[in-house]
Amino acid sequence: MPTSWSDSIEKAPTGGGTGATSQPSRTSYVPPHLRNRPPSADGASVSASHSGAAVGNSHQGYGGPAVSGIRSVGPWNDQSSGSSRPGGGAWNNRSNGWDRGREREANPFQHDLHTEQDLGPPENAGINFDAYEDIPVETSGRNVPPPVDTFAEIDLGEALSLNIRRCKYVKPTPVQRYTIPISMAGRDLMACAQTGSGKTAAFCFPIISGIMRNGHSGPRPPRASRMAFPLALILSPTRELSIQIHEEARKFAYQTGVRVVVAYGGAPINLQLRELERGVDILVATPGRLVDLLERARVSLQMIRYLALDEADRMLDMGFEPQIRRIVQQMDMPPPGVRQTMLFSATFPKEIQRLAADFLLDYVFLAVGRVGSSTDLIVQRVEYVHETDKRSHLMDLLHAQRANGDHRKQALTLVFVETKKGADSLEHWLCINGFPATAIHGDRTQQEREYALRSFKTGKTPILVATDVAARGLDIPHVAHVVNFDLPNDIDDYVHRIGRTGRAGKTGLATAFFNENNSSLARPLADLMQEANQEVPAWLSRFAAQSSYGRNRRGGGSGARFGGRDYRRDTSFNRGGTDLHGGGQINSGYGGAYGSAAATSAWD
């Protein structure tokens, strides 16, 4: 049955749609909540939703567009036009009505089927849920909505639910179990969860569902201008990550009438402008290009009801923070409380949490243990390698790997280096030594970057040399081996890098080349490995002891836990006096595999 999705997907639109009389062509932008109604019902729908959709909404005195329901659970059961079926009768007519854009909507699932064939049976598409069973989870904040155990418990809407099935998501991951109800309740959220844990879906489902339900609850944007008015904004720190989020979101939004557009630098802006002109509900973007679009007055943020920052700790670090503040606080975006804001990252230093609190109102803090570490899905090795021996040592690893692999094919190997120059020269050296390698870094053209990633994913060049541009968030299936040719200076970056393997419950190998240049990393690395039940070489422990000035020791031992800690719970950071965490609850099956400094780097 998996193989038949593409068929069923292609046939689905016409499935029940006898009355799918095509709308007059060249209509202007149609808001999502009007797209899926049968033509006859349009009038009623319009008046229904403009009457406030009976959502006990307070307009909160905000001068911009009236936004209803954001802080309320109300609308879910309040569809005036729908039947009272608990499963969300209001959506039953979805496939009948507005079809103009949908006819052209490329099937986003098609692409996957092709690439999966290249890589063998899609047996891996399923997530190994056993690996998720005992993941510890902690929430804090006022009045935290309880988690769900199944997708069916939440009325996401038929079209979205169908897409979830097409994605073969049978059961929500921990981050999804908690995030979806929190987000559907309209609450702001700060979440610590590793990529690969189903984060993207966790914030996309509520956004898509919410847009389908409420559409524009405010006044329609001025039609004459060529300005786009997205309802949701998803920001990420690299272009490739934005591309990936866009691809994923498109699958979830397929045939929901919700339009997802991506904008990032290094690519022709005209194509992106054209896409924006065709209408945008969810805009996925990198900060630089978004600022450009805002300055050109081609995008307005005044209709934004959902804001999501992926890799939020990176987005708020020194390099990015001013740009993010500008976008979120100094343009026309509605303030916290009017928009809903969700921040995600695998690591959340306290300092970053304090910055991030400016963007949030009465938020829920969520920490999900790292998938994989408890089940040793990633085997971590550290080898002492002098700077001058690194290349030949890498070659030995690659040779051994090829000898052990199936059909003498090279397993996908991701090699991280420190500098862009280093990436270029290592790529070249590998190639002239008979290893099919490519490289990705910020000095390459966007075309080269995307080509390299694609060539790696498909196995055409099974070795990818990368800078930290590829360290975060990228979901590359089948990466068997991550080599830290040059170790990073920050243990968080190490955590992000090795997270490119061992994904979705599969096993992976991470090898690091360590020498004197990395002595500052010795202590946190040794701690991390120990807490992940990895074998720590004696020489590394000695390095750790020598270089331990207590400086890299984070969390002071007990406070760190598995996925971060709400800084509001720490009195030294909560001088303000307001009780931000009154109803805080610990909800944890904490098993002990996640000790203090582990990944924690950051949460204090």
Added chain:
DNA sequence: AAAAAAC
């Protein structure tokens, strides 16, 4: 000190 992000 390097990397990323607009033209």
